[in-house]
Amino acid sequence: MNNFNRDGAFTIQQPPQAGTAIDFRPMMRLVYMWMGLGLLVTAVVSVYTASSEALLNLLFGSPWTMLILIVVQFGLVIGLMAGLQRMSPTVAAALFFVYSAVTGLTFSSIFIVYDFGAISSAFITTAGLFGVMTVVGFTTKVDLSKYSTYFMMGLIGLFIAMIVNMFLQSGPFDFLISIVGVILFTALTAYDTQKLKNMAANPELQANSDQTMRLSIFGALILYLDFINLFLFLLRLFGGGRD
Numbered sequence: 001m002n003n004f005n006r007d008g009a010f011t012i013q014q015p016p017q018a019g020t021a022i023d024f025r026p027m028m029r030l031v032y033m034w035m036g037l038g039l040l041v042t043a044v045v046s047v048y049t050a051s052s053e054a055l056l057n058l059l060f061g062s063p064w065t066m067l068i069l070i071v072v073q074f075g076l077v078i079g080l081m082a083g084l085q086r087m088s089p090t091v092a093a094a095l096f097f098v099y100s101a102v103t104g105l106t107f108s109s110i111f112i113v114y115d116f117g118a119i120s121s122a123f124i125t126t127a128g129l130f131g132v133m134t135v136v137g138f139t140t141k142v143d144l145s146k147y148s149t150y151f152m153m154g155l156i157g158l159f160i161a162m163i164v165n166m167f168l169q170s171g172p173f174d175f176l177i178s179i180v181g182v183i184l185f186t187a188l189t190a191y192d193t194q195k196l197k198n199m200a201a202n203p204e205l206q207a208n209s210d211q212t213m214r215l216s217i218f219g220a221l222i223l224y225l226d227f228i229n230l231f232l233f234l235l236r237l238f239g240g241g242r243d
Contacts, residue, residue, distance in 0.1 A: 027200035027216060034093070034220030038100040039227065045104025050111035059105060060112075069106050073099065080221055089213035096217055103228065114235060122235040129186050129234075130227050137193025144191045151191060154184045174236070181233030189226045196222070 049055045059065050076099040084092055110119060137144070158181055165173050196219040 024197050024200035027212065028197065028219075030212070030216035031196060031200070031219035031223065034096065034217055035223050035227070038096060038220060038224045041097055041100040042104040042107060042228075045101050046107035046111070049105055049108035056108065056112075059108065066106065066109075069102055073102050073106065076102065077221070077225075080218075084214055084218055087214070089210055089217065092214060092217045096221055099221075100224070110235065114239075118235060118238040122231055122238045125234050125238075126227060126231040129230060130189055133186055133189035134193050137190040138197060140190070140194065144194050147187075147191065151184070151188055154180075158184060178233045178236040182230065182237065185226050185230040185233065189223070189230065192219075192222050192226055 049059065059069075076095055080092065080095055080099070087095070158177065161173075161177050161180075165177060196215075199215060200219075
């Protein structure tokens with residue numbers, strides 16, 4: 001039987017015996033399919049919103065609107081992580097796409113703050129780093145799970161630093177935060193890829209079609225978050241803000 005631990009990952013109660021692991025590639029193809037569709041939804045919604053004066057006025061006319069969207073984003077992520085085991089695959093997929101769309105709405109602001117060159121450069125760099133670290137996650141013989149505590153501490157520290165700098169408004173500190181964010185989410189991409197690869201190769205998990213679909217959606221959400229956060233921190237480094 002499988003369940004989620006507190007960071008959202010499947011925990012295998014009885015690990016498979018040696019020689020019972022199966023090909024993880026079909027499962028991982030599903031993960032990347034869902035992730036790609038989620039990124040596509042985010043991109044389409046953000047570009048469409050940025051090109052609509054009415055939608056921009058609605059979103060940025062009141063600070064409460066953006067705050068509500070951010071709260072909804074966090075609520076959807078927490079809901080998916082905490083309740084995925086109890087959801088049908090259809091509901092889980094629907095919530096994932098709703099989250100991707102809401103993220104697209106909030107992302108429309110980057111087209112106002114940054115110029116197209118900075119956005120393009122950040123996206124291309126993100127795609128390149130993500131691809132490289134995905135290969136590392138698939139191929140490395142190092143057990144990256146032993147670093148999970150350090151990754152969690154890094155995420156907590158990064159979050160606290162960002163909150164503090166909201167009050168300090170320090171340019172050098174913001175630059176340092178961006179550097180740390182890029183390094184952390186680059187490493188997390190490899191870590192999460194290896195974790196998903198190991199789970200996808202478990203025959204007990206793949207024997208259940210509903211669990212297979214849930215895992216693929218869970219994996220897509222995790223890697224989607226890695227990609228999005230890596231992109232945002234790189235965008236802060238590339239700068240290129242509009243005048």
